Amino acid sequence: xxxxxxxxxxHTLSSCMSGIRTAGDLVLRMQLAKSMRxxxxxxxxxxxxxxxxxxxxxxxRMFEIRKKLNLGRPFDLNRAPKxxxxxxxxxxxxxxxxxxxxxxxxxxxx
Amino acid sequence: xxxxxxxxxxxxxVYMSAEEIKEDILQGVKDAADRGxxxxxxxxxxxxxxxxxxxxxxxxxxxxxxxxxxxxxSGSCKMTYHANIAMERSTSVLVSEKVLGADSxxxxxxxxxxxxxxxxxxxxxxxxxxxxxxxxxxxLYGSMPNLGLYTKPDGPVDNWSELLPMAKIDEARAAxxxxxxxxxxxxxxxxGEMYAAGADGxxxxxxxxxxxxxxxxxxxxxxxxxxxxPNLGVEFGAAGEFVLGMHGKLEYEGTxxxxxxxxxxxxxxxxxxxxxxxxxxxTNTSNSFPWNLARTVTFIKxxxxxxxxxxxINVGMGVGGVPMTEIPPVDAVTRADKALIEIGKADGL
Numbered sequence: 001x002x003x004x005x006x007x008x009x010x011h012t013l014s015s016c017m018s019g020i021r022t023a024g025d026l027v028l029r030m031q032l033a034k035s036m037r038x039x040x041x042x043x044x045x046x047x048x049x050x051x052x053x054x055x056x057x058x059x060x061r062m063f064e065i066r067k068k069l070n071l072g073r074p075f076d077l078n079r080a081p082k083x084x085x086x087x088x089x090x091x092x093x094x095x096x097x098x099x100x101x102x103x104x105x106x107x108x109x110x
Numbered sequence: 111x112x113x114x115x116x117x118x119x120x121x122x123x124v125y126m127s128a129e130e131i132k133e134d135i136l137q138g139v140k141d142a143a144d145r146g147x148x149x150x151x152x153x154x155x156x157x158x159x160x161x162x163x164x165x166x167x168x169x170x171x172x173x174x175x176x177x178x179x180x181x182x183x184s185g186s187c188k189m190t191y192h193a194n195i196a197m198e199r200s201t202s203v204l205v206s207e208k209v210l211g212a213d214s215x216x217x218x219x220x221x222x223x224x225x226x227x228x229x230x231x232x233x234x235x236x237x238x239x240x241x242x243x244x245x246x247x248x249x250l251y252g253s254m255p256n257l258g259l260y261t262k263p264d265g266p267v268d269n270w271s272e273l274l275p276m277a278k279i280d281e282a283r284a285a286x287x288x289x290x291x292x293x294x295x296x297x298x299x300x301x302g303e304m305y306a307a308g309a310d311g312x313x314x315x316x317x318x319x320x321x322x323x324x325x326x327x328x329x330x331x332x333x334x335x336x337x338x339x340p341n342l343g344v345e346f347g348a349a350g351e352f353v354l355g356m357h358g359k360l361e362y363e364g365t366x367x368x369x370x371x372x373x374x375x376x377x378x379x380x381x382x383x384x385x386x387x388x389x390x391x392x393t394n395t396s397n398s399f400p401w402n403l404a405r406t407v408t409f410i411k412x413x414x415x416x417x418x419x420x421x422x423i424n425v426g427m428g429v430g431g432v433p434m435t436e437i438p439p440v441d442a443v444t445r446a447d448k449a450l451i452e453i454g455k456a457d458g459l
Contacts (some may be wrong), residue, residue, distance in 0.1 A: 001349065001459035002388065003426030004182040005192055006437050011321035011425065011459055012211045014444035015172045015451055016180045025247035028179040032214075032248055032311050032343030035385045035419040038178055038457035060446065070280030072246035074208040083244040089184040089245070097341055100242035 006059055020072055021063075023049070023056040026094060033096050069093055114164045117442050119402050120395040121435030128164070131400045135159050138397070138404030142344055146354075146371040148170040148412035151404070153452050159407065162449050163400045169444040172451050178458045181386065181422050183252055183315040184222050185215035186241075203422060207247050213458075216252035216313045217241060223256040224296040227263070231300055235307035242308035251304040252313030252343065255297060255328050257320035260289040267292070270356060286323035286357045290330065292378035295327050297331035311343030311385070318350035321356025322367040325375075328381040329362050336383035346379040347388030347424060348372065353407060372413040380419050386458070389425045390412050395434045403449055406431040410454035423450050430459075 001011050017024030023045055030041035042053040049069070055061045066073045071093065072086025072103060086105050091098040104110075113125035113435040126134070135156050142149040151159075162170065172178075189195045189202040194301045197205075199217050217228050217238055227234060234251070241249045261269035270282035301312045312335060316330035332344050353375065355368025363381050370378070372389035379387040393407040414421055428434035429448035450456045 001180045001420070002183050002390075002424030002429060003425065004180075005188045005426070007426065007432075008180075008182075008185075008188075008212060008445055009151070010169065010438075010440040010443045011180060011447055013171065014169060015177060015447040016211070016459065017177045019207055019213045020212035020246050021211050024177075024179050024211075025207075028190050028213045028248055028458070029310070030183070031179065031420045032250075032345075033341075037417075037420050040181075041420070041457075052321050056390055057175065057177040077280050083246060084242065085244045099305065099310060099341055102341075103306075103308045104243075 017057050020074055023057045023062050114161055115213055117399040117433055119393045119397050119433055123432035126306045131163055132160055134398045134401040138401035139408045141199050142405040142408035146409055148373060150396045157435040159404050159449055162445050166213045166355055169440050170448050172448050174229060178451055179338055181214050186217045192349055193219045199237050203241040203245050203249055205247055208370045210340045214248040217251040218252045222253050223259055224253045225302050227253050227300050228296045231303045235303055238304055238307040243259040248310035248314045250311035251309045252315050254316045256291050256325050257289050257293050257324040257327060260292050262312040283357050290327040291325050293327040294331045298334045301335045305339045305342045311345055313345045316349040317346055318353045321354040322360045323357045325367050326360045326362055329378055332404040334385050343385045345402040346384035347385040350391045351391045372409050373416050376413055376417045384403045386420050388422045388424050390429050393434045403431040403446055407454045410450055413423050422458035425459050427436050
C-alpha cells in the first residue's frame with residue numbers, strides 16, 4: 001500500500017484480506033515466495049486448506065480452519081501455537097520454506 | 111442539477127455535477143493513455159469509475175471474494191516514530207498483525223535508507239529476530255535506495271545536481287554511475303543481514319527517487335539479492351509514475367530506463383527477479399479525484415495486463431489516486447482501492 005500512515009484501517013476494511021483474521025498472511029506468503037498473482041495464490045492456498053478461494057476471506061470460516069490446523073490466530077490463544085510455532089505449521093501445510101522457521105530449527109538443533 | 115460530493119487532488123471537498131465528473135474521468139483516461147502510450151479504458155470501465163465515485167456511503171468496498179493482500183513501506187515505523195507512541199518496533203508488528211489486520215508489515219529504521227541502515231544494522235537485526243519469533247504473518251525489512259545520500263558532503267561522490275546546472279554532463283553521469291556501485295553494495299549487505307535474521311522479504315522502497323541511476327541500482331541489487339538469497343522475497347516499489355532521466359543513458363538488459371512508465375517498469379523488475387512490483391501513479395493536486403482516479407486506473411490496468419508478478423499498488427498520500435494530504439479522507443481512499451482492484455486488476459496494495 002506504500003506509506004500506510006493513517007490509511008491501514010481504511011484499506012483493510014475496504015479491500016484487503018485481513019491477515020491472520022482470515023488467510024491474508026498465507027496468500028501473501030505465496031506472492032512473496034513464488035511471485036503468484038492474486039488469483040493463483042488464493043487457489044493454491046485454498047487447495048492446501050481444502051476450501052474454496054472465496055472462503056479465504058471469511059473470518060468466521062478461517063478462524064475454525066486456522067484453529068484446526070494450528071496456523072495461528074489473533075485471539076483465543078490459550079495453549080494455541082503462537083509466532084514461530086504457528087509458522088512451522090504454515091510451512092508444512094503450504095509446502096514452502098519459511099526463512100525464520102529454518103533458522104529456528106538450525107538454532108535449536110531440530 | 112444534482113451535484114455529488116467528491117474531492118480535489120489536494121484532498122479538499124468539492125461538489126461536481128455528473129457531467130463534470132464524467133468529463134474529468136474521460137480526460138484523466140486520455141492523459142494516461144497519451145503519456146504512457148497505452149490503451150484507454152473502455153466506456154463501461156469509465157461508467158464504473160463514475161459509479162464508484164458517486165456511490166452513496168462514506169466508505170465503499172470490493173465485491174466479496176475480490177479482496178487482495180497488503181504490504182507496506184515503513185509500516186512498523188508509523189506507530190513508533192511517526193505517531194510517537196512509545197512502542198518498540200517488533201511490538202508494533204504484533205499490533206499490525208493482531209489489531210489492524212495487516213497481511214504483512216515491514217520493519218524499517220527512522221532514517222529509512224540503506225546507506226544509513228548499513229552502519230547500524232547490527233542493532234536492526236535483533237528487532238527482526240524478535241518479530242520473527244512472535245509474528246505469524248510475513249515480516250519484511252524495508253528502506254530506500256536513496257542514491258542522493260551518496261553525494262558529497264555526506265557521501266563519497268560528486269553531487270550531480272550541482273554538476274548538471276554547470277553543464278558538466280559527463281561528470282554528473284560518472285558521479286551517478288559511481289553512486290550506483292555504492293548503493294548496490296549497501297542494499298545487498300543489509301539484505302544479507304536481514305536474511306540471516308529471518309526476514310521473509312526485503313522491500314526496496316521508492317526505487318528511482320533520484321532518477322534512472324537510482325532505479326538501476328535497485329534492479330542490480332535485486333538481481334544480486336535473489337542470486338545470493340533465493341528464499342528472500344524482494345518487493346520492488348517505484349518512486350514515481352515514470353523514471354526521471356537524471357543520467358539519461360542508463361540501460362538495463364538493453365532497455366533505456368529513463369522515461370519508463372509502470373507497464374514497462376514492471377518488465378525490468380521481473381527480469382531482475384523481483385517477487386512483487388509496486389507501481390506508482392502520481393496525484394495531480396490541481397485536478398479532481400475522479401480525474402486522478404481514472405488516470406491511475408488506466409496506467410495500472412495497462413501494467414496489470416503485461417505483468418507476470420503480483421502488483422501491489424502504492425496508495426499512500428499523493429499516489430494511486432489518493433489525494434495529496436497527510437490524513438487522506440477514507441471516502442477517497444476506499445474508492446481508489448475498489449477501482450484499482452476491480453478495474454485495474456491489482457493483486458495487492
